[in-house]
Amino acid sequence: xxxxxxxxxxxxxxxxxxxxxxxxxxxxxxxxxxxxxxxxxxxxxxxxxxxxxxxxxxxxxxxxxxxxxxxxxxxxxxxxxxxxxxxxxxxxxxxxxxxxxxxxxxxxxxxxxxxxxxxxxxxxxxxxxxxxxxxxxxxxxxxxxxxxxxxxxxxxxxxxxxxxxxxxxxxxxxxxxxxxxx
Amino acid sequence: xxxxxxxxxxxxxxxxxxxxxxxxxxxxxxxxxxxxxxxxxxxxxxxxxxxxxxxxxxxxxxxxxxxxxxxxxxxxxxxxxxxxxxxxxxxxxxxxxxxxxxxxxxxxxxxxxxxxxxxxxxxxxxxxxxxxxxxxxxxxxxxxxxxxxxxxxxxxxxxxxxxxxxxxxxxxxxxxxxx
Numbered sequence: 001x002x003x004x005x006x007x008x009x010x011x012x013x014x015x016x017x018x019x020x021x022x023x024x025x026x027x028x029x030x031x032x033x034x035x036x037x038x039x040x041x042x043x044x045x046x047x048x049x050x051x052x053x054x055x056x057x058x059x060x061x062x063x064x065x066x067x068x069x070x071x072x073x074x075x076x077x078x079x080x081x082x083x084x085x086x087x088x089x090x091x092x093x094x095x096x097x098x099x100x101x102x103x104x105x106x107x108x109x110x111x112x113x114x115x116x117x118x119x120x121x122x123x124x125x126x127x128x129x130x131x132x133x134x135x136x137x138x139x140x141x142x143x144x145x146x147x148x149x150x151x152x153x154x155x156x157x158x159x160x161x162x163x164x165x166x167x168x169x170x171x172x173x174x175x176x177x178x179x180x181x182x
Numbered sequence: 183x184x185x186x187x188x189x190x191x192x193x194x195x196x197x198x199x200x201x202x203x204x205x206x207x208x209x210x211x212x213x214x215x216x217x218x219x220x221x222x223x224x225x226x227x228x229x230x231x232x233x234x235x236x237x238x239x240x241x242x243x244x245x246x247x248x249x250x251x252x253x254x255x256x257x258x259x260x261x262x263x264x265x266x267x268x269x270x271x272x273x274x275x276x277x278x279x280x281x282x283x284x285x286x287x288x289x290x291x292x293x294x295x296x297x298x299x300x301x302x303x304x305x306x307x308x309x310x311x312x313x314x315x316x317x318x319x320x321x322x323x324x325x326x327x328x329x330x331x332x333x334x335x336x337x338x339x340x341x342x343x344x345x346x347x348x349x350x351x352x353x354x355x356x357x358x359x360x361x
Contacts, residue, residue: 016223021225027326045279045283046283059225061258061259065263089252093225093252095223103218116221116222117217117221119221124297124301125308128297128298128311129310129318131293132311135294138283149284156285160292171282171285174284175282176281178281179274
């Protein structure tokens with residue numbers, strides 16, 4: 001049953017998202033693209049682009065979209081695809097829900113212990129490595145089929161990093177350049 | 183709804199809406215919530231919503247706040263997904279995304295560099311980051327196992343440190359007894 005598996009996979013993804021939306025992207029990529037092969041690397045790249053250009057948290061956007069695409073790729077009907085996106089979105093927030101509510105209950109204990117904050121700090125290098133790997137895995141021959149792809153990457157990096165351009169405009173600019181030159 | 187650019191962009195908006203405009207929470211309370219939301223797994227905004235909702239109206243409040251923070255994204259993405267399914271074979275859509283894909287790599291690489299700068303890594307930690315990335319890319323290791331290993335090592339070292347501290351404390355008290 002695909003929905004069951006989808007639900008379980010996103011439950012795991014939600015549970016292990018230490019370090020925000022980009023860490024979640026890395027986990028979705030690993031679980032859905034690499035391990036299960038439910039969507040292609042190229043589809044994942046497009047989903048990330050759309051998730052970043054759309055209002056709302058990147059993690060929720062991409063979970064919803066991936067939840068839609070998995071049944072779609074298997075040839076299910078549109079209604080099943082919508083059910084898939086509902087499954088993925090709910091599953092991805094359930095672990096947060098349980099953990100945050102538990103912390104709420106034990107609020108005063110947690111307030112002073114700092115155990116979790118310290119754990120997070122110590123896992124920081126792993127999270128950085130995870131996100132760097134997510135970017136690295138996207139450098140596939142299909143995504144970089146032409147030397148101009150590398151120019152687009154460099155241009156996007158410079159405008160985002162040095163000029164702090166809003167990601168939406170960088171995505172739109174990349175798309176418009178693509179329309180003009182390919 | 184008006185969040186572009188991920189979790190941290192939303193903090194001032196939540197602050198303005200929930201603390202300043204509606205005064206549902208005190209400023210100090212909000213800072214506490216923020217600290218805990220940052221240290222729990224999951225997405226920052228969702229965690230803040232769960233916690234703030236709980237503070238205001240208990241369990242029902244947290245469910246409502248969570249749905250409220252996810253529903254707009256969910257609906258927008260669903261609309262886009264339904265729209266693009268019809269344009270799957272469209273040549274212009276294809277060209278557009280050919281230009282977008284390399285850009286996505288840059289958009290993920292930039293926060294990595296920001297995180298590295300913010301967390302001032304020493305050589306040991308930098309090596310862990312590099313080893314993690316290499317293991318995921320080339321050994322196809324799941325990040326989940328690396329995170330689990332990291333967490334286990336953290337708790338082991340905490341536990342070992344705790345034992346040492348207790349031992350030190352008991353030695354100290356022994357000495358006090360001697361004197």
